[in-house]
Amino acid sequence: MLEDQLSTSRFESVGVNVPSRSLTTTDLMRSMKHRIGLDLERLTGIHARRVCAPGESSYTLALNSARDCLSHSRYKPDDLEVIINCSISRSKDRNMIVYEPSMAHYIRQAIGAKNAMVFDINNACAGMLTGVQILNGYIRNGIFKNGMVVSGEHITPISDSATRTVRSIASRQLASLTVGDAGAAVILEKTGDRGNGMSVTQFTTLSKFSRLCIGKPLTNDIGGMMVAKARKIHRVALDHAPQLIKGALIKAGLTIDRIDHLIPHQTSKSSIKKGIKEMADHFKATPKNVVINLMEYGNTASTTVFLALHDMLKGGIVKKGEKIMLLCFASGLVVGVIIFTMDDLVDRYGISN
Amino acid sequence: MGSRIRSAAFVGKSLNPFSRGAISLGVKAARKCIHNSGIDPSDIGLLIFCGIYRDENIGEPAIASLIQSNLDINLLSEGEKGTFAFDILNSGCGMVTALHVADSHLRSGGGEYAMIVASDHIPIPSHTEGYPFQPGGGALLLERSDEDRGLTDFRFDTYPTDKEAFHSFIEYRDGKEKGKKKGQFLRFEEDPHFLEKGVSGALMTVNKLLERNSLSIDDVRSILPSQSPTGFPIALGKGLGQEKRTIDLTSIHGNLHTAGLAACLESAMESDKLPANSNLLLVNVGSGISVGAALLRT
Numbered sequence: 001m002l003e004d005q006l007s008t009s010r011f012e013s014v015g016v017n018v019p020s021r022s023l024t025t026t027d028l029m030r031s032m033k034h035r036i037g038l039d040l041e042r043l044t045g046i047h048a049r050r051v052c053a054p055g056e057s058s059y060t061l062a063l064n065s066a067r068d069c070l071s072h073s074r075y076k077p078d079d080l081e082v083i084i085n086c087s088i089s090r091s092k093d094r095n096m097i098v099y100e101p102s103m104a105h106y107i108r109q110a111i112g113a114k115n116a117m118v119f120d121i122n123n124a125c126a127g128m129l130t131g132v133q134i135l136n137g138y139i140r141n142g143i144f145k146n147g148m149v150v151s152g153e154h155i156t157p158i159s160d161s162a163t164r165t166v167r168s169i170a171s172r173q174l175a176s177l178t179v180g181d182a183g184a185a186v187i188l189e190k191t192g193d194r195g196n197g198m199s200v201t202q203f204t205t206l207s208k209f210s211r212l213c214i215g216k217p218l219t220n221d222i223g224g225m226m227v228a229k230a231r232k233i234h235r236v237a238l239d240h241a242p243q244l245i246k247g248a249l250i251k252a253g254l255t256i257d258r259i260d261h262l263i264p265h266q267t268s269k270s271s272i273k274k275g276i277k278e279m280a281d282h283f284k285a286t287p288k289n290v291v292i293n294l295m296e297y298g299n300t301a302s303t304t305v306f307l308a309l310h311d312m313l314k315g316g317i318v319k320k321g322e323k324i325m326l327l328c329f330a331s332g333l334v335v336g337v338i339i340f341t342m343d344d345l346v347d348r349y350g351i352s353n
Numbered sequence: 354m355g356s357r358i359r360s361a362a363f364v365g366k367s368l369n370p371f372s373r374g375a376i377s378l379g380v381k382a383a384r385k386c387i388h389n390s391g392i393d394p395s396d397i398g399l400l401i402f403c404g405i406y407r408d409e410n411i412g413e414p415a416i417a418s419l420i421q422s423n424l425d426i427n428l429l430s431e432g433e434k435g436t437f438a439f440d441i442l443n444s445g446c447g448m449v450t451a452l453h454v455a456d457s458h459l460r461s462g463g464g465e466y467a468m469i470v471a472s473d474h475i476p477i478p479s480h481t482e483g484y485p486f487q488p489g490g491g492a493l494l495l496e497r498s499d500e501d502r503g504l505t506d507f508r509f510d511t512y513p514t515d516k517e518a519f520h521s522f523i524e525y526r527d528g529k530e531k532g533k534k535k536g537q538f539l540r541f542e543e544d545p546h547f548l549e550k551g552v553s554g555a556l557m558t559v560n561k562l563l564e565r566n567s568l569s570i571d572d573v574r575s576i577l578p579s580q581s582p583t584g585f586p587i588a589l590g591k592g593l594g595q596e597k598r599t600i601d602l603t604s605i606h607g608n609l610h611t612a613g614l615a616a617c618l619e620s621a622m623e624s625d626k627l628p629a630n631s632n633l634l635l636v637n638v639g640s641g642i643s644v645g646a647a648l649l650r651t
Contacts, residue, residue: 088413097523097537099405100444101640109513117509118643119450123439124413130439137457205400205438207421208428215413219480220536222525224412244430331414332438335430 009139010197015069017183045269049180049298057091061183062152069185082147086127126330127302152183153301157223180298184306196341200252203336213331242282248337260322262287266294266304313349355503361618362386366488374408378490379472386492398464400438403447406473444639448614459497471611487607491615502650508562512554519640551638558644574631580613
């Protein structure tokens with residue numbers, strides 16, 4: 001388990017980029033090769049998701065998110081000391097998935113971050129929070145003073161393949177129909193006197209369940225596929241998350257009812273609601289607000305929590321001094337918790353501007 | 354104060370006739386590394402995989418989690434024990450990058466041990482064209498150290514080129530071109546000057562790292578370089594004027610990719626090239642052109 005109690009970094013900026021094209025769940029289900037008799041929107045709460053148009057890719061979503069993030073930041077590209085790219089998907093254009101050089105290298109070149117060390121990580125849907133964990137460690141140790149964590153998820157090709165192959169509601173590719181494309185980026189900096197920063201970051205990999213979800217490119221056609229035992233994953237998350245969350249809360253000196261906003265990984269509305277009920281049973285209390293934004297975006301893989309945080313900042317929903325818990329569940333099976341106090345980051349977004 | 358490399362292990366394809374891919378190679382190297390270290394594997398709190406070419410080009414979960422599962426390390430988080438696993442992808446610089454991340458983690462007091470596994474293997478032979486590396490798996494076990502030795506400094510530089518000096522990608526073909534099958538194929542493109550540019554970048558980074566530490570190349574006992582691109586160990590050794598002190602295993606293992614550094618460390622440890630209080634220089638080069646170098650004080 002990786003824990004970090006004395007963190008000294010804060011979110012300095014948050015940026016996102018989503019494709020303009022929206023695909024409703026109704027239209028997606030109409031495009032299925034086989035009728036499966038499932039009301040996916042009712043089951044998941046997902047009304048629509050954004051889908052990359054020709055010319056958009058993991059790379060462009062990450063790059064535009066990085067630029068958006070910089071537009072809200074005090075830092076210039078050449079101030080950045082490290083860039084960590086965290087996406088599962090690695091499309092550089094419609095027909096190309098890149099392994100070498102790193103995606104972070106391309107972003108470094110495009111934004112002109114000429115002084116930044118760069119590398120990619122992959123930790124499924126926990127990617128961005130894992131990147132934050134790594135960067136937080138760097139900053140805490142004085143190795144770097146700031147850096148960017150970025151991800152562009154062009155993940156809907158797994159949805160495209162599922163529309164061709166899913167034949168029944170028992171299909172292990174069913175969860176692929178819930179995904180959407182999006183990019184997100186955050187800049188972290190040493191806390192100094194600018195805010196309270198992160199009080200706890202805690203991650204663990206329950207690898208007993210590492211084979212419950214496997215994603216890979218197709219061989220004989222374009223795109224990829226994801227095979228998942230979604231119900232089992234959900235059950236494992238419900239069984240193990242409360243204890244791990246409790247550990248993080250104890251280290252932060254908090255109780256769950258003192259969390260003002262819980263931003264969980266966005267899978268489906270019913271899964272999140274069941275998770276909250278389990279939490280209520282375990283803690284005899286719940287966070288003050290649980291954020292669900294999947295209605296218009298679906299599950300955007302590693303970017304979900306920062307897409308939600310960005311929307312909250314833009315909407316003026318989050319206020320200075322509030323406690324926020326970011327919670328991810330990912331293939332692996334990874335459970336990650338970050339707790340931080342919102343500071344003057346809010347001043348550069350939304351209605352407070 | 355820096356993290357200490359407690360053990361290193363390498364498994365080549367020749368020792369492993371039944372291995373089917375990168376995960377198998379990585380697991381075998383990790384088992385050997387844990388055995389060499391003598392530690393309780395449940396004390397490994399961090400597991401990083403830094404290979405690039407993996408079974409079926411799996412994108413999720415992290416290969417590290419599959420290796421953790423195969424090694425039977427903290428399958429569930431129980432009590433104070435647990436393991437966090439993820440992958441780093443940084444071309445040929447994956448191992449030094451992973452050392453940097455793991456060292457930061459151990460310095461934070463996040464645990465006693467971290468394991469890094471690097472392995473590469475042709476992913477899907479029927480859908481891979483011109484795979485340029487020899488298969489191999491390596492593993493390093495790091496431990497927290499309060500002594501004035503271990504990994505004492507790192508340096509990373511990027512030397513941009515007009516075009517990718519080394520480029521690997523999966524490309525979709527629609528099958529309309531004569532003689533080309535439909536599907537997604539892993540391909541490689543290498544600039545004929547990749548080696549020359551890589552060595553040039555590596556020399557600059559090494560010199561800056563040594564200068565920052567008030568060392569000269571004569572203060573370095575052994576140089577442990579990437580084992581690819583082809584000819585890199587010899588060319589780097591020549592460039593530094595230290596051919597004899599530069600470990601070149603390419604005649605034994607061929608041009609390994611991310612596991613090359615683990616092979617060098619295993620070789621150095623086994624052949625007693627690591628007397629106390631000597632400096633080792635680890636040098637990775639990769640696409641970008643990226644260079645990662647680290648100083649290891651024994």
